[in-house]
Amino acid sequence: METLQREGSLTQVEIAGVTGLSAASISTLVRELNDEGAVRLEPSIRNGRRATLVSLPGQRGMLAGIAIGDRDLRVAVVASPAGDVLERTRLPLPFQHEPDETLARAARLVADLHTEIGRPVSDLRAVGVAMQAPVDSVSGQVGSESVMPRWSGVMLTEALQALLRVPVQLDNDANMSALGELRAGVLAGVANGCYLRASHGVSAGLVIGGEVFSGVSGTAGEIGHVTLDENGAICACGNRGCLDTLVGSRALVESVRGSHGDLRFTDLVTLAGRGDVGCRRVLADAGMHLGVAVAGLINLLNPEVIVLGGDLLMAQEWVLGPMQDSIERRALPSAAASVELRPSALGADADLRGCFVAAAQISSFHEPDSAHRAT
Amino acid sequence: METLQREGSLTQVEIAGVTGLSAASISTLVRELNDEGAVRLEPSIRNGRRATLVSLPGQRGMLAGIAIGDRDLRVAVVASPAGDVLERTRLPLPFQHEPDETLARAARLVADLHTEIGRPVSDLRAVGVAMQAPVDSVSGQVGSESVMPRWSGVMLTEALQALLRVPVQLDNDANMSALGELRAGVLAGVANGCYLRASHGVSAGLVIGGEVFSGVSGTAGEIGHVTLDENGAICACGNRGCLDTLVGSRALVESVRGSHGDLRFTDLVTLAGRGDVGCRRVLADAGMHLGVAVAGLINLLNPEVIVLGGDLLMAQEWVLGPMQDSIERRALPSAAASVELRPSALGADADLRGCFVAAAQISSFHEPDSAHRAT
Numbered sequence: 001m002e003t004l005q006r007e008g009s010l011t012q013v014e015i016a017g018v019t020g021l022s023a024a025s026i027s028t029l030v031r032e033l034n035d036e037g038a039v040r041l042e043p044s045i046r047n048g049r050r051a052t053l054v055s056l057p058g059q060r061g062m063l064a065g066i067a068i069g070d071r072d073l074r075v076a077v078v079a080s081p082a083g084d085v086l087e088r089t090r091l092p093l094p095f096q097h098e099p100d101e102t103l104a105r106a107a108r109l110v111a112d113l114h115t116e117i118g119r120p121v122s123d124l125r126a127v128g129v130a131m132q133a134p135v136d137s138v139s140g141q142v143g144s145e146s147v148m149p150r151w152s153g154v155m156l157t158e159a160l161q162a163l164l165r166v167p168v169q170l171d172n173d174a175n176m177s178a179l180g181e182l183r184a185g186v187l188a189g190v191a192n193g194c195y196l197r198a199s200h201g202v203s204a205g206l207v208i209g210g211e212v213f214s215g216v217s218g219t220a221g222e223i224g225h226v227t228l229d230e231n232g233a234i235c236a237c238g239n240r241g242c243l244d245t246l247v248g249s250r251a252l253v254e255s256v257r258g259s260h261g262d263l264r265f266t267d268l269v270t271l272a273g274r275g276d277v278g279c280r281r282v283l284a285d286a287g288m289h290l291g292v293a294v295a296g297l298i299n300l301l302n303p304e305v306i307v308l309g310g311d312l313l314m315a316q317e318w319v320l321g322p323m324q325d326s327i328e329r330r331a332l333p334s335a336a337a338s339v340e341l342r343p344s345a346l347g348a349d350a351d352l353r354g355c356f357v358a359a360a361q362i363s364s365f366h367e368p369d370s371a372h373r374a375t
Numbered sequence: 376m377e378t379l380q381r382e383g384s385l386t387q388v389e390i391a392g393v394t395g396l397s398a399a400s401i402s403t404l405v406r407e408l409n410d411e412g413a414v415r416l417e418p419s420i421r422n423g424r425r426a427t428l429v430s431l432p433g434q435r436g437m438l439a440g441i442a443i444g445d446r447d448l449r450v451a452v453v454a455s456p457a458g459d460v461l462e463r464t465r466l467p468l469p470f471q472h473e474p475d476e477t478l479a480r481a482a483r484l485v486a487d488l489h490t491e492i493g494r495p496v497s498d499l500r501a502v503g504v505a506m507q508a509p510v511d512s513v514s515g516q517v518g519s520e521s522v523m524p525r526w527s528g529v530m531l532t533e534a535l536q537a538l539l540r541v542p543v544q545l546d547n548d549a550n551m552s553a554l555g556e557l558r559a560g561v562l563a564g565v566a567n568g569c570y571l572r573a574s575h576g577v578s579a580g581l582v583i584g585g586e587v588f589s590g591v592s593g594t595a596g597e598i599g600h601v602t603l604d605e606n607g608a609i610c611a612c613g614n615r616g617c618l619d620t621l622v623g624s625r626a627l628v629e630s631v632r633g634s635h636g637d638l639r640f641t642d643l644v645t646l647a648g649r650g651d652v653g654c655r656r657v658l659a660d661a662g663m664h665l666g667v668a669v670a671g672l673i674n675l676l677n678p679e680v681i682v683l684g685g686d687l688l689m690a691q692e693w694v695l696g697p698m699q700d701s702i703e704r705r706a707l708p709s710a711a712a713s714v715e716l717r718p719s720a721l722g723a724d725a726d727l728r729g730c731f732v733a734a735a736q737i738s739s740f741h742e743p744d745s746a747h748r749a750t
Binding site: 191206208209215217222223226229295301304329333339 | 509566581584588590591592593595596602603615667670671675676677678704706708709710712714
């Protein structure tokens, strides 16, 4: 029951996985509880197969995930953190978009998605927000003056709570992705690990002691702003020679401007795939620099698993090889031997999946058991 | 009682600190337990004042701490992890000393110290060992083939247990120092922090969730081998451009060899103190590089407190200023604003103090409560 309280709807197989009980005991338990009316059962599709979702009767309701990037906004709704996404949408955003407007849009999209699946927005219980910037998850503010500068000091949690009238949990995209992978991906059961996202920029979500580790003000894992070159290029964060200045998408397209003209990041990756040696070299160098920073993280944290996510790492053999070489050359041998690099199981959805988990956690926190039973 | 079981002898003030109970309740409790014979009281001096040590009657016995460096061996014995050091000694070691011989010497010194204070060595309950090299605290082996190469693969814990016939707990010096500062120094009550030691080399002991964090194979915190310069000098670990190659004592004396001739590290520091501008510059540059690596650690871990230990950091204003400048310029502002840099409270003894704490933990583990009661 506690498991359902925390996770919302689950299949019997998932309940067995989370609780460690046998499938047979779960089956008996669920049947008895259903006879008593203590749980409700609902047909569903999970991983392409028919399955029965088990939930607490009072706990029905929707959860939303919102991912705010510097160029786009993704919104999705689910009936439970473990459930399939019922409806989703993606909206491109203008460069340096206005926080107020973006939050209003996000709130409107959440309402629209409810309409599309035929549920009133009053069914919404909680929202998780993943932000592509350092975030103070304690105060609910965006935590850097320089990465997404217009968002600096915006009380995002408060503003969105006012718009949607439900609890909101904010974190940065890497932490949310780590939470997603921890609950239902490559980090499941891992005590000490890390989700590494390399895309337009680089960030990491740390898992320590089986939980996402945010640090004292919520900014732990900001590997993109670790200095790799003391005298390097100026970074948006105000420092010189950050990892982001060497492997961020802007740096990569800039480094082929002389030879290839104005390419977008995706063009560069496409050309590398078609055999363009210049573009392959740029990606290989990026992999090498990434490996230097990751070796530092391995020396500091000695993790079991590093999950690779983001466009640059998910499918790019040109990046991965040099990154692994670099790690082998630069991490302490015993630490390098102890770590496994694995591709993300949840892909680009890892952050939204983490949002659902975070939303479920605050929704059960804000609505105690007795309230559910009363409905 | 549990507290005493874990900590050995404590004063009433210390018991109040550890348990969170009021001084008045502790006083009443201790009086009642003493009347029943459940605890024993013993006069002592603590922080220069008279104090009564409270301990469990069966738990009397000695603990030893052994710190093995690449050039010296320090050994000390106490009657409890919180007690004052009863006797100590320091022995210089030859360059690349033989593990077998060093361990035999350490065991002999532990016995000698017992003789000096007039106790049989059979009173020894457990030993903590701090090693100046990466250590696999799980297997009890020294964990790097290249830092202190002769010790690579030595089953230190096993060997010392055979010599002293008591349980032995091994960790690297920075982790042991962090444990010492956590129990009785600057890290007391800190959830997320770090002990940073800069001396002949640099290492860090991480504290996460109020405990020393060792990583999956026990080598977490190896900041000395984080790459600062991809094309830099070769390091003993086999990598290029590690922090140690820039700020280790060997690198520092090397950088003034042309201008000042053959200096030892301590000469360099002395000359800087006397106003030698070349030596000051070397220390300032070391501080700057240290700051780059520490900023990376701050970005990754967002700690509350960093404790500064080791010769290079304890008293060196020439190092600290540039290090702090470097951190301010290179760490994310919100993470830099959240961290406090504080000098070590335990100084050069932090590692031995941690050894006593570790020894007490395994001694109570190996000797269950009932055994104590029976004596």
